[in-house]
Amino acid sequence: MSTSAKAAAGHGRAELSEGARQERRLGLLLCAPAVIVMVAVTAYPIAYAVYLSLQRYDLRFPAQAKWVGFGNYGAVLSSPFWWQALWVTALITVVSVAIELVLGMALALVMHRAVFGRGTVRTAVLIPYGIVTVVAAYSWQYAWTPGTGYLAALLPAGSAPLTDQWQAIGLIILAEVWKTTPFMALLLLAGLALVPGETVRAAMVDGATFWQRLRLVILPLMKPAILVALLFRTLDAFRIFDNIYVLTGGSNDTGSVSILGYDNLFTALNLGIGSAISMLIFLCVAVLAFIFIKIFGAAAPGGEPERR
Amino acid sequence: MAEIVLDGITKRYPDGALAVNDFNLTIAEGEFVILVGPSGCGKSTTLNMIAGLEDITEGTLRIDGQVVNDRAPKDRDIAMVFQSYALYPHMNVRENMGFALRLAKTDKAVVNAKVEEAARILDLTQHLDRKPANLSGGQRQRVAMGRAIVRDPKAFLMDEPLSNLDAKLRVQMRTQIAALQRRLGTTTVYVTHDQVEAMTLGDRVVVMRGGLVQQVGTPQHLYDAPVNLFVAGFIGSPGMNFLGATLGNGVLRTSLGDLPLEDRARRVLEQGNVSRDLIVGIRPEDFEDAALTEQRGAGLVCTATVEVRESVGSDVYVHFTEEGGPAGSAELAELAADSGRADTGMQGHQIVARLSPATRAAEGEPLELWINTPRIHVFDPATGTNLTHPERAEA
Numbered sequence: 001m002s003t004s005a006k007a008a009a010g011h012g013r014a015e016l017s018e019g020a021r022q023e024r025r026l027g028l029l030l031c032a033p034a035v036i037v038m039v040a041v042t043a044y045p046i047a048y049a050v051y052l053s054l055q056r057y058d059l060r061f062p063a064q065a066k067w068v069g070f071g072n073y074g075a076v077l078s079s080p081f082w083w084q085a086l087w088v089t090a091l092i093t094v095v096s097v098a099i100e101l102v103l104g105m106a107l108a109l110v111m112h113r114a115v116f117g118r119g120t121v122r123t124a125v126l127i128p129y130g131i132v133t134v135v136a137a138y139s140w141q142y143a144w145t146p147g148t149g150y151l152a153a154l155l156p157a158g159s160a161p162l163t164d165q166w167q168a169i170g171l172i173i174l175a176e177v178w179k180t181t182p183f184m185a186l187l188l189l190a191g192l193a194l195v196p197g198e199t200v201r202a203a204m205v206d207g208a209t210f211w212q213r214l215r216l217v218i219l220p221l222m223k224p225a226i227l228v229a230l231l232f233r234t235l236d237a238f239r240i241f242d243n244i245y246v247l248t249g250g251s252n253d254t255g256s257v258s259i260l261g262y263d264n265l266f267t268a269l270n271l272g273i274g275s276a277i278s279m280l281i282f283l284c285v286a287v288l289a290f291i292f293i294k295i296f297g298a299a300a301p302g303g304e305p306e307r308r
Numbered sequence: 309m310a311e312i313v314l315d316g317i318t319k320r321y322p323d324g325a326l327a328v329n330d331f332n333l334t335i336a337e338g339e340f341v342i343l344v345g346p347s348g349c350g351k352s353t354t355l356n357m358i359a360g361l362e363d364i365t366e367g368t369l370r371i372d373g374q375v376v377n378d379r380a381p382k383d384r385d386i387a388m389v390f391q392s393y394a395l396y397p398h399m400n401v402r403e404n405m406g407f408a409l410r411l412a413k414t415d416k417a418v419v420n421a422k423v424e425e426a427a428r429i430l431d432l433t434q435h436l437d438r439k440p441a442n443l444s445g446g447q448r449q450r451v452a453m454g455r456a457i458v459r460d461p462k463a464f465l466m467d468e469p470l471s472n473l474d475a476k477l478r479v480q481m482r483t484q485i486a487a488l489q490r491r492l493g494t495t496t497v498y499v500t501h502d503q504v505e506a507m508t509l510g511d512r513v514v515v516m517r518g519g520l521v522q523q524v525g526t527p528q529h530l531y532d533a534p535v536n537l538f539v540a541g542f543i544g545s546p547g548m549n550f551l552g553a554t555l556g557n558g559v560l561r562t563s564l565g566d567l568p569l570e571d572r573a574r575r576v577l578e579q580g581n582v583s584r585d586l587i588v589g590i591r592p593e594d595f596e597d598a599a600l601t602e603q604r605g606a607g608l609v610c611t612a613t614v615e616v617r618e619s620v621g622s623d624v625y626v627h628f629t630e631e632g633g634p635a636g637s638a639e640l641a642e643l644a645a646d647s648g649r650a651d652t653g654m655q656g657h658q659i660v661a662r663l664s665p666a667t668r669a670a671e672g673e674p675l676e677l678w679i680n681t682p683r684i685h686v687f688d689p690a691t692g693t694n695l696t697h698p699e700r701a702e703a
Contacts, residue, residue, distance in 0.1 A: 202394035
């Protein structure tokens, strides 16, 4: 991807020598297989989804299929269901990523400083990430089901947390945090390894306490790693589906935008509206990624080429 | 400014490895002490223990009369300069130098004044607003120094601060550091593996090997009276020449000839409990072209074939091979490995002599060499001890 982007950037320049042109042709040829695969598995479905989203296309009434332009988008954006789902998604994203960042940082520090049993600690921390999300979600669901669940048994009699909007969202966030904190911790651990030991020791001698070292030296030096971790997790969290699908099915206003898209596409079989929702999710994710990369670009390590 | 006392300091790692063994030293207020030795000798570990970056397994460490074994680095009031400089890359020079003061909640105006003053001393004033990444190696090194001096700490600890600089800059910075330390009068402990730095900078030098202190003394004392083979070989450049010798009839038989012994040395060697196989150490400058010396009678004259003649202007170095074969000792083997001599694959045993530039020595030609025999050292190959060490003879 990045190679083709570089080659494309080179187009703007004037007059290339014969050798340079040859080299670029070879570069383009070498990326061609990857580009073809990307087009086949990514670009085509996206383009088809765009095409579907511009039509009225309900599989129950295929005969009434009709080109409606941006009508589906208007319908979605004026619907309270979309805004409710977007609000729930945003809430889950912000809260779960924030908690994951703090917990992940703590875990990364523990793993970084662990003197003995380093391998054991890392394996133990990684177990939740290794479990299939749907399997984990089912075990959470059973655990919170009144009458049979061991966690539900701890609650006052008669409470069914998965049937209440706020409690259910809380449990969805819990399942999400439990599952993906290890991923965050691993990314942050990689960033932590980039902080030179002597710099931290210099801060110790300069009189910094643990918190001062973390806040004034370690975190600023880890900023690029933190932003990458946040970017990955935010984009992932925004597309949350499995946990909600299993835990609540999106009932009681706990559905995310992905659940809304699924319901329209596969339950209601409304390809037009469903595709429009998918496209809107795609746009949201693209905007999020753009914002992160803009911030990220400002703090990229390229600005300080020699990090000692 | 403070006195630092290391009393039986020992560092043992959990796996049982002994990094520093029973280190005893009193560093006087304002003194500049160098810890020198080959890599792995425990010099950096000792420094880190003084800084509080490593725990002390046994012994007590006192700074300014107070036992600080269990104090965190921040409570010891010491400043440290690291080999990699360890500057904070996200802060500019001003922020780097003022970091410790800001942590100590010093008044902003005071921090500024101190930083400006340090920058003036170190010639960094025009770089105060730049980030470390935009500075040259020498400038970074000075920022690291500045970070230490703005704090006006009880002691400076320096861990090979010059080894990342190129040779010319290293010599300049060495002079600057010496001048700075004298001017500030702050107690300084400086770690290096470079014996030239050790000799030129320190009031006193501590030579370490394998976690053990070998000898403590002024640079001149270490040079003139090394206690053992290791110190003798480590201090001085080019290093001392070692040859095998046997004792007999009051002379030392070597492949260069029979070296007469002074009365004092003879008394020590003839005490009876000394092995008859010995190692003789001769510094390169204790050779001279026999044609140029007026003291021919006082020493020994021998003949050798010059293999390499190197003229450095003020002196001429002459290399020749000694047929007797190298003097064997574990300490010499370690020295050779440390200096890289073991890797050059040179056959035979090279001797280096430093002669006056007036010498007529030519490559491939035989040369009469005079050896200043009263200045030779005699070592016991088994223990490495210098049998001709003055303190030993008096005892």
